[in-house]
C-alpha cells in the first residue's frame with residue numbers, strides 16, 4: 186500500500202494553536218519533511234511541532250526552500266524549482282515504499298505556503314499518490330487576535346496581499362478594500378509607511394510581529410519600523426489596515 190503525504194498547518198508559533206488533528210497526524214507519520222528558509226538553517230514549522238510532538242523514532246528531513254519571489258503564471262527561479270523537485274522526489278520515494286510523510290508548514294497551508302508547490306510537483310511526478318491538506322491557524326487570525334481587533338465585520342471587504350507588490354498595485358488595493366492584510370512586510374517598511382501616510386491610512390494600520398510567539402509585539406506607530414530607527418520588524422510580521 187502507498188503512503189499518504191499530509192501537508193499539515195502547524196499554526197503561527199504557539200504550539201497550543203496546533204489543531205488536535207495536526208498533532209495526531211504528526212504523531213502517526215514516521216517521516217517528517219520540514220521546510221527551512223535558510224541553507225542549513227532551522228525549520229520554524231519543525232520548532233513549533235517539537236513543542237508538542239516527540240520526534241524520537243522519526244526520520245526528520247529538513248529541506249531548504251530558497252525565499253524568492255514567485256509570480257503566478259510565470260516560471261519560478263530555477264533554484265526554487267530545483268528545491269521543489271528535490272523535496273517531491275524524496276517524498277515520492279517514501280510514499281511508494283508505503284511510508285506516510287508529514288510536511289509541517291507555518292500557519293495555514295492554503296496561505297502562501299511552499300506545501301502546495303511541493304504538492305503540484307509531486308502530482309507531476311506521480312499523479313496517483315494520495316495527498317491530504319490539514320488546515321491550521323493562520324498568522325492572519327493570530328495577528329488580529331494579538332491586536333485585539335476584527336479583520337472584517339458586516340459588509341466589510343477583506344483582502345490579503347504580499348506587501349512586496351509594487352506601490353501602484355498596493356495603492357489600488359488599499360483604495361478598494363475596507364480591510365487589508367499585508368504579509369511579508371519586513372523589508373518594505375520604507376516604502377509602505379510613506380504610502381500609508383500619503384493615503385491617510387497610517388493611523389488605521391497596526392504592525393504585529395511574531396504573533397503568538399515569545400517576542401510578540403504590537404506597534405501602532407509604524408514609523409518606528411523605518412530603517413533609520415534601527416528597530417526593523419521581524420520576518421514574522423503582518424500589518425492590518427482596517428479603515429472603519
Ligand SMILES: C[S@@+](CC[C@H](N)C(=O)[O-])C[C@H]1O[C@@H](n2cnc3c(N)ncnc32)[C@H](O)[C@@H]1O
Pocket residue numbers: 197198290291292293294295296297298322323324325327328367368369370393394395396397398420421422423
Ligand atoms: C510565507 S508566508 C506564510 C503564511 C502562513 N502560511 C500563514 O497561514 O500564516 C510568511 C508571512 O506570514 C506572516 N507571518 C507568519 N507567521 C507570523 C506570525 N507569527 N506573526 C505575524 N506574521 C506572521 C508574515 O507576514 C510572513 O512574512
